[in-house]
Amino acid sequence: MRFFFIFICSIVLATLCIVFFQSAISHVYGNTAELEEKYSFLYFVIFLIFISFFFFLLSKNMITRLEQINQNVKEISKGNLDVQIQTMKNDEIGQLATNINKMTNSLKKSIEKEKLAQKMKNEMISNISHDLRTPVTSLIGYVDLIERNFDVNKENCQQYVRVVKRKSRELKNQVDDLLEYCHINYREIQLHKEIVGVKQLVEQVMIDFIPQLEAVQMKFHIECNQDLQIEADISLLVRLMQNVISNSISYGKSGKIIDIQIFQENRNVKINIKNYGKKILQEDIPYIFEKFYRGEKSRSAHTGGKGMGLAIAKSIANIHKGDITVYSDDKETIFTLILPQYSTKP
CATH class of the missing domain: 1.10.287.130 (Signal transduction histidine kinase, dimerisation/phosphotransfer (DHp) domain)
Structure with a gap:
């Protein structure tokens, strides 16, 4: 579009130059019509020269910018994805440079993701x-x-x-x-989401753990003052909670109770799963949800597992656009599950 505008301007300027040229020679030769007829081809050549001159003059900056973009694209084609094209103006060429930069950044991110x-x-x-x-x-x-x-x-x-x-x-x-x-x-796991009451889901999971709780003389208490709902894949969410509860039983049995608090915060549902056993060391907390990680090095294979349970829990929370965190001190250890609250309101 910009080149078309420059071309039209070049024609207009060339025409004005021809008119000015005619008016200048009319003072010398009275009959310019005769000259036009006699030297019409020469007039046409001069007109083309003027058009070319003005087009080159007006488009010189754009051509220079295009050449710079071309050089940068050649560098990108060689594998140098750190090249960033300068966008001096927000015109068609500037938008082209911006799009090439976006494409390069996207390609760079894709390669890094692949690596x-x-x-x-x-x-x-x-x-x-x-x-x-x-x-x-x-x-x-x-x-x-x-x-x-x-x-x-x-x-x-x-x-x-x-x-x-x-x-x-x-x-x-x-x-x-x-x-x-x-x-x-x-893999691209397919979620089969259903609307479910959080308290009812937690109660069902805890009922399944009653034999294990009784075996270590533990109890549980659920605190929930609201009827909160979430939309989630129930089987995956049950798996998440089973992993966290199993961990709380294994390493919190000395506290004799598991407290579960369910509440709403900033359009999210939060589930605090609290035990009163031995605290998790501060240096272990950043890695507690990593696969194959076990903070307590003395755990045996049949008690400590292989560090996959909490990693699986973290992954399940993430694919539900939620999160799971942990806090631990000398008094208590709290796993906090955060999930988007389901609401019928827009």
């Missing part, structure tokens, strides 16, 4: 290989013991079989957790 995904995949494979090697090695060792003692000491073999069963169950649970974590984080 991060590749790094995460390699890290995941490394972690899985390392984490599965120990139980598999242990299973092989006990199977060898059973083979060597099968005809010698059946009592020992029965004990080894019990250990193998326990290790096998642990290995299966571990593989299930890894598969679930990968499914949530590395």
Whole structure:
């Protein structure tokens, strides 16, 4: 559009120059019509020269800017994505430069995201290989013991079989957790959302934990003064809460009670799951939701798990556009689940 405007201006200026030229020679030659007829081709050539001159003069700045953009695009094509084109004016060329910059930034982010995904995949494979090697090695060792003692000491073999069963169950649970974590984080998981009352959901989850609570002589208390609703995938949300409650039972049983508070804050529903066991060290809190991380290094495999439960909980909260945080001191440890509140109001 701008080049078309410059072209029209060039024609107008060239025409004015021809008119000025005619008026100048009319003082010398009285009959300019005769000159026009005789030298019409020369007039036309001069007219084209004037148009070209004015077009070059008016478009010189734009052509220079286009050449700069062309040079920058060549650099980008070579893989230099740090190039940023200067946008001096907000015209068509400026918008072109802005769009190229946006495209470059988007491409750069995509490449960085791809590199991060590749790094995460390699890290995941490394972690899985390392984490599965120990139980598999242990299973092989006990199977060898059973083979060597099968005809010698059946009592020992029965004990080894019990250990193998326990290790096998642990290995299966571990593989299930890894598969679930990968499914949530590395695939486009399809959410099947339903509207559900928060208090009713929490009560149902806690009822399922009554046998475990009674086994360690723990109780629970739910505090909720509002009828709050959320829209969520119930099966995933139940999994999230099960992981947090299991953690609270395992490491908060010395406190003998789990307090659950449900309340509204800034269009969100917050669920505080509070236990009164041993506090989480401050240096461990930033990493508590990372996969394979266990703050308490002395935890055994059958009590501490493999650090996947809270990582899965965090992922489930995130795909529901929510979050989960933790606070811990000498008195209490609080896991806070934050989820968008469902409302019929626009």
